[in-house]
Amino acid sequence: MSSTSIEMTSLSGAWAPVARRPLEADQARAFAPMFKALGDPVRLRLLSMIASAGGGEVCVCDLTGSFKLTGPTISHHLKVLREAGLVDSDRRGTWVYYRMVPAALALLAGLLDVTAVATPV
């Protein structure tokens, strides 16, 4: 488990959507690397390819063909997503297989949930 995943777990229940309550400094420090990992077009596309994969996981061998990038560059982007706790991976034989971490995406979506605001009277 990466340190980011640990921080994420420790945040469970402690945070509220940004539209409801300001984040504490330590909460912001835990969430920021996850958003930063999404702040790149290649990583966003990779995440969407992994998250929408029919079988729940994708072989790295099926990801590289969609980009005009070298294998090591794709691997670097996948490592950033993994270290941010957004995807997980398993090596089986020659290939590495990636799957999304739904709890991490749900956490970020919940943080940005503007419908969670109490309607002002």
Added chain:
Amino acid sequence: MSSTSIEMTSLSGAWAPVARRPLEADQARAFAPMFKALGDPVRLRLLSMIASAGGGEVCVCDLTGSFKLTGPTISHHLKVLREAGLVDSDRRGTWVYYRMVPAALALLAGLLDVTAVATPV
């Protein structure tokens, strides 16, 4: 209206949550700067302070006191949030007032919505 806001508007209806369908390259290029803007602890805290403000907006004069940062540094971070289309601002007299752009936050939350996946049979 910033170019990012224009791109965001042009995306309406064209994208699906990452858990449902891979993003196109141009969609990823439009979304990435918004996530990148959130990928900093100070900007995340600023956004949460603006988004949760009782009156719907916050004077920049009420934001700076919460950080051990200079005014120009805070202003730089606010500019990044504004250029990403996440907050909007008005200058009234001496001060600039910031408010969140709910549609932008909802767009990002929708993109990360893992509950939007069709349940596999």
